[in-house]
Amino acid sequence: EIVLTQSPGTLSLSPGERATLSCRASQSVSSIYLAWYQKKPGQAPRLLIYGGSSRATGVPDRFSGSGSGTDFTLTISRLEPEDFAVYYCQQYGSSPPITFGQGTRLEIK
Amino acid sequence: EVQLVESGGDLVQPGGSLRLSCAASGFNFSDYAMHWVRQAPGKGLEFVSAISGNGIHTYFGNSVKGRFSISRDNSNYYLQMVNVRPADMAVYYCARDRGSGRYGWSAFDVWGQGTTVTVSS
Numbered sequence: 584e585i586v587l588t589q590s591p592g593t594l595s596l597s598p599g600e601r602a603t604l605s606c607r608a609s610q611s612v613s614s615i616y617l618a619w620y621q622k623k624p625g626q627a628p629r630l631l632i633y634g635g636s637s638r639a640t641g642v643p644d645r646f647s648g649s650g651s652g653t654d655f656t657l658t659i660s661r662l663e664p665e666d667f668a669v670y671y672c673q674q675y676g677s678s679p680p681i682t683f684g685q686g687t688r689l690e691i692k
Numbered sequence: 693e694v695q696l697v698e699s700g701g702d703l704v705q706p707g708g709s710l711r712l713s714c715a716a717s718g719f720n721f722s723d724y725a726m727h728w729v730r731q732a733p734g735k736g737l738e739f740v741s742a743i744s745g746n747g748i749h750t751y752f753g754n755s756v757k758g759r760f761s762i763s764r765d766n767s768n769y770y771l772q773m774v775n776v777r778p779a780d781m782a783v784y785y786c787a788r789d790r791g792s793g794r795y796g797w798s799a800f801d802v803w804g805q806g807t808t809v810t811v812s813s
Contacts, residue, residue: 584753618799620737627785627806628729628737633799640801671737675797680753681727681739 585609587672587684597690602659604687606672611652616676619648619657622686623668631670632657659689667691694718694802695787701760701807703775712771712807714786721767722746724792727800728762730773730782730809740784741771751797755779773809781811 586609596602606617613636620628630639632648635655636646659666672684699778721735739752741762742751750762761772767810784807787800 611736620800622737627803628787628800628801630799630801633801639799650751669736671800673737673739675799680751681742681797683729683737683739686736 584680584688585612585674585676585682587674587682589672589687591687592685593688593690595690596661596662597692598664600662602657602666602689604657604659604670604689606655606684607640608649608653608655612655612674612676614655616628616674617648617650617655618673618675619646620671620673621666621668622671628671636664641680644669662689664691693790694803696803696804698784698786698807701784701809703810703812704773705813706743706776706811707780708776709772709774710776710809712773712784712786712809713772714769714804716767716769716786716788719788721764723792725749725789725791725797726764726769727787727789727797728784729787729800730780730784731806732779732782735782738782742793742797743769746792746794747751749793770807776809776811778811781809 617635619632622628636648697715727742788802790798
């Protein structure tokens with residue numbers, strides 16, 4: 584099973600700042616099998632990025648994904664108040680089980 | 693409108709059984725794989741199970757393998773839980789795969805609002 588480790592656990596930033604969230608895999612993952620989700624309390628998760636860098640429908644362009652191999656990044660260029668949430672990376676390769684990272688909490692500083 | 697609605701969450705005793713349902717609408721069910729994902733209180737997201745659009749391929753997370761099964765009929769699909777454990781207590785979400793699951797899985801682009809399973813004696 585591929586283990587995804589996200590860092591930091593909590594990120595404290597102010598609106599307007601840039602957020603950089605990391606996801607590290609225990610073994611190499613093709614970027615086409617890497618996604619990012621946003622989760623707010625009481626709401627369903629929301630797909631942000633799939634295929635490593637493709638934005639899902641309706642996702643603002645301030646969200647971007649990058650990376651390869653074992654290191655992947657979600658960047659939010661300029662934080663809006665509605666962006667404060669928990670973010671999860673996910674790998675969904677065909678052979679190993681689908682797994683999620685443990686999440687990064689993005690909180691208002 | 694594309695929509696997923698879960699139901700069936702309830703209080704269940706350890707060792708008991710429960711069946712969760714997910715009603716899908718607004719898209720051709722057989723064109724998409726479907727998944728169950730759960731979130732235990734205070735924890736992160738955990739993949740539970742998947743089924744391909746044609747119903748042939750299924751997959752389970754290690755923690756539920758051998759205890760949970762997944763099935764579908766028409767525009768509904770189901771998660772059958774047996775020998776339920778306290779660690780199974782969570783909000784269970786159904787989610788649509790971006791693809792059919794015939795050649796592997798993709799990201800989950802549509803999610804339901806979840807149904808709550810409580811495990812207690």
